[in-house]
Amino acid sequence: MADIALQAGICILKHYEKPDTAQKDDGSPVTQADVEAEALIEKALAALLPGVPIAAEEACSAGRLPQVDGAFLLVDPLDGTKDFIARNGQFTVNIALVEAREPVLGVIFAPALGKIWLGANKAVAADVLAGAKLTQARHRRDIKARQQPAEGLVAMASRSHMNAETERLLSALPIAERRPVGSSIKFCQIAEGLADVYVRAGRTMEWDTAAGHAILRAAGGDVRQPDGAPFLYGKRDAKFANGDFIAAGDTSLWD
Template sequence: MHYETLVTVMRKLALEAGDKIMEIYESDDFEVKTKSDASPVTEADEAADALISAGLRGAFPDMPLVTEEQSDSHNLDAMTFLIVDPLDGTKEFVNRRGDFTVNIALVEDGVPVRGIVYAPARGRMFYTTSTGTSVEETGPFDKDTVGETTPIKVSEADNSALMVVASKSHRDEATDEYINKYSVADSTSAGSSLKFCLVATGEADLYPRLGRTMEWDTAAGHAVLNGAGGKVVRFDDHTPLAYGKPEFANPYFIAYAPGVELKEA
């Protein structure tokens, strides 16, 4: 895989998908359907998925591709693959809360090594460069010309006053009980993979997720956090969160700046 080409293609496709998503988001009405797992899906999910899938297959025809909206891809048996969530945070989209993202990532040998997270309604875009370090690009965005980028880096965590970010739509009592084990200065909530990016930029120190997620929900944000010096580990034993698991389902996990002294489950 030629990383420079990959990053260029991922960035362009994320912006094009973001434009399509925002066109539907800003319309008077859009159709919301329910998938077999009871989660919502919209025409924006499907349009963005078609656009990104076609672009990635055209650019990298020999690379396996996993996307949320193509269920047959879930049976893929590979440790190196491209993985896409065309619209992460569909509930945020449906409720017009803005915290939704386009996620595209490359997993190599079970590790997310390159990725992009674009939040079109927030005007924020985070991605790994060809060298693997992470940046935030500031808009306005042009799909053919890279704008000003700023390297991002995790915080030097103060364990006596941590900043915690948790899910906006999925926060529960178990999550609160775990967060209460830490000395927390402040906490915030965010939707979609933006939570990884808030840890990557140092806006938060810790993001615990005690709930169901799939690999396409996390791979791009995980790659961005890796490139900013952060870590993502399993909640149960604090070993690295790996990819290419059966049915692409994640266990509970913790994303954090390495200075955070993790508490036991």
């Protein structure tokens, strides 16, 4: 699955210098890179895991919602499209496997940064270029989330989705520093022990969070609803939309 994300990076980077941008019905941007990368990923996943339903962002946005009664895959071919258009490097390919409504495997690849994160039984980070194989990755290392620092939490903040409810949730936590970061890299920074929390109120989609959730959980953290209730997947009736959540490296946050 990691090699599929690495191949999708080629589709994305060939459009990086001059993105072709359109607008979806919900007002969010979409590029030719999104479309081509999703087609490649869907075809490769269908060959790798035949019969496993795939909920992919652009297909679902077009109304093609799969039935997901058992295990299924969530795909965001280009998470952080605004960051891609802004050419700041902070965009990712996200692929996750969900079983029993929980993410059990996650892959996040940042093509412009040459970094990949994986989560299943353990969490791993490595440096690798788009189009390479995972076996060619350098500086491969196990990663672990950290305990809450006594001096306060480092919060990952969305570059473009801050709102009053997110501010309210953040105000209840001992935040010492905020760092604006794009896409699912926020989850990965927490999984690496470089930050502590990512708080988000408002609409996100399951393909935005599942891969990061799997990686963070494998690193010892978790993603939960603000009250500590499980954050579950497979909400087809809601078109795979999420509710509010907190991603934390130290699960004692909810104690």
